[in-house]
Amino acid sequence: MNKQPVALMSDEKEILDVEYPIVEHFNTIQGEGAHSGRASYFIRTAGCDVNCWWCDVKESWEEEGHPVMKVSELVEVVKESGAPFVVITGGEPLMHDLFPLTKALHSLGVQIHIETSGSSPLTGELDWITLSPKRFKKPTEEIFEFVDELKVVVLTNKDLAWAEENAAKCPEGTTLLLQPEWDTPKSIPLIVEYVKEHPEWGISLQTHKFLKVP
Known part of the structure; x- marks a missing residue:
């Protein structure tokens, strides 16, 4: 099930030629959240305007200096991997228009999962949305109706109160998770x-x- 309306581009070639700055991409096992333990292909986009101090991929914050890959190239590596599940993460992936990438990936028959702070507008054909909201850069209000999983990183009691504040905005049945920093x-x-x-x-x-799984 796709959570957002499809944005059609003029032709398939135009979609496949769209480029994204990519920090890394690799075949792995999802390590956290509701899909923990699931075979997945990770695509980590570059660029982040949230900048959590505890982030373990700070190299993803800057958009500059990372390879640029076409949608066609990303589709090919996912296809070769045989992974049934693609995780788009960052950085903050919603800083980019994800419609071209997700539309092309869906042509492979894979499911698409995004991990986001929700601080930028929601785009893309997405099957599972994990919202990990941050107190210092709040998510947009429009993302909440689409959230499948709310995952809040906890350091102190303030984060527990923040978790409840966001849970109150999520649909009934949303998976609610607390994750220790x-x-x-x-x-x-x-x-x-x-x-x-x-x-x-x-x-x-x-x-x-x-x-010790990458």
């Missing part, structure tokens, strides 16, 4: 106790870091 161990017992008291929430762990 990797370098903030004190967030783990905070989350564990909160989930015990609020069972509508679950816990997301960065299993790829434990397993």
Whole structure:
């Protein structure tokens, strides 16, 4: 199921020639969130205007200095991988118009998942939307009706209040997850106790870091 209307371009060639700055792309296993453990192809776009201080891919913040790839090239590497599930992440992927890339990827029959802060307008043909909102750059209001998964990184009690504020805007049935910040161990017992008291929430762990999966 696609969450956004399709934006048709003039022809297939025009779509395939659209370019994106790409930090990295690779065949892997989704390590966190609702699809943890699932075979996936990751596409990490360059450029971010959120700049979380705990970000472990700060090299993705600047758009300049990264290779530019055509949609046709990205479709080909995904096709060769055989992965049934594509994760578009960043940086902040919604800084780019994702309609051309997602439309072309859907021609392969794959499902498309985006991980976003929601701070830029929503674009693309998307099958699963993970919203990871940040207190210092809030998501747009229009994204909430499309959210499948709300995943909030927790450092302190303020983040738990922030999680509830955003959950109240999400559709009924949205998967609600709290994720400890990797370098903030004190967030783990905070989350564990909160989930015990609020069972509508679950816990997301960065299993790829434990397993050393890229």
